[in-house]
Amino acid sequence: MSEPFALYETRGRIAVVTLNRPDTRNAIGEHSDCTDLVAAIERANADPAISVLVLTGAGSAFSAGGNLKGMRDRNGIGPLATPADTRDNYRRGVQKIALAFAGLEIATVAAVNGHAIGLGCDIACLCDLRVASDAAKFAASFVKMGIVPGDxxxxxxxxxxxYANAAEMILTGDTYSAAEAKGMGLVNRVVPADQVLDQALALAERIAVNPPRAVRLAKRLLREGQHSRLADVLELSAAFQALAHETADHKEAVEAFLDKRPPQFTGA
Known part of the structure; x- marks a missing residue:
């Protein structure tokens, strides 16, 4: 039995998920690939001991996106026999990945170790933060293949x-270097290729040292703020703050600050 597409490991409060098909540059071609990745995402989210998920790829690429051979042969996660079948195929495949990321309450960091193309680029952008190799390339290259971003x-x-940067990427389908990606805000930082995962983990650790419940609540507020009115976010913020004030970690943070000592958070 082959290894799962998404390998899962934990490092303290950090879950590391590795896309594991280096022979295909971590292209996503089968429904099992989508299922494995969604399962890893949901596993991390369900674990109260996890505050951050770091996503990376095995081998030379982060993810080459969809599998073109599968598209040509009309099997896997792309086109099937009829348009109706294809529509359903997208809804129960790659779109489940986007919905899984949207439902996350933990923070996410993409360690983009190599090329992130098409679906691979979009998966990286579903993460909150992105650390990229200086050799990485990014493209929303769907139109180059005569299709649209179905993910x-x-x-x-x-x-x-x-919007303007996204329109340029999607409508041209052009490929961008890591430096260009940083210039348009697609990545937070660009680092040497051999430091990508270490730098991503260091960033994740800066998040994970904070009280876990506060991190999850803050992440949810950030997500809600992307599509809600200010008045709605203010109401949600007040409700979340009322919960946060009652946590043991909040009390510990205040006491530690006043006592001028490092806090000891327990997640309670």
């Missing part, structure tokens, strides 16, 4: 890099 990219990219 939700038209929603994902504008929220990550703004």
């Amino acid at each position: 939700g990219g038209a929603w994902i990219l504008p929220r990550a890099i703004g």
Whole structure:
């Protein structure tokens, strides 16, 4: 039996998920690939001991996106026999990945170790933060193949890099270097290729040292703020703050600050 597409491991309060098909540059071609990734995402989210998920790829690429051979042969996660079948195929395949990321309450960091193309680029952009190899390339190259972002990219990219930059990427299908990606806000930082995962983990650790419940509540507020009115976010913020004030970690943070000592958070 082959290894799952998404390998899962924990490092303290950090879950590391690795896309594990280096022979195909971590292309996503089968429904089992989608299922494995969704399962890993949901596993991390369901674990109260986890505050951050770091997503990376095995081998030389983060993810080459969809599998073109599967598209040609009309099997896997793309086109099937009829348009109706194809529509359903997208809804029960790659779109489940986008919905799983949207439902996360933990923070996410993409360690983009290599090329992130098409679906691979959109998956990286579903993460809150992105650390990229200086050799990485990014493209929303769907139009180059005569198709559109069936994975939700038209929603994902504008929220990550703004409408104008997203329109340029999606409508041209061009490929961008890591430096260009940083210039348009697609990545937070660019680092040498051999430091990508270490730097992503270091960033994740800066998040994970904070009280876990506060991190989850803050992440949910950030997500809600992307599509809600200010008045609605204010109401939700007041409700979340009322919960946060009653946590043991909040009390510990205040006491530690006043006592001038490092806090000891327990997640309670």
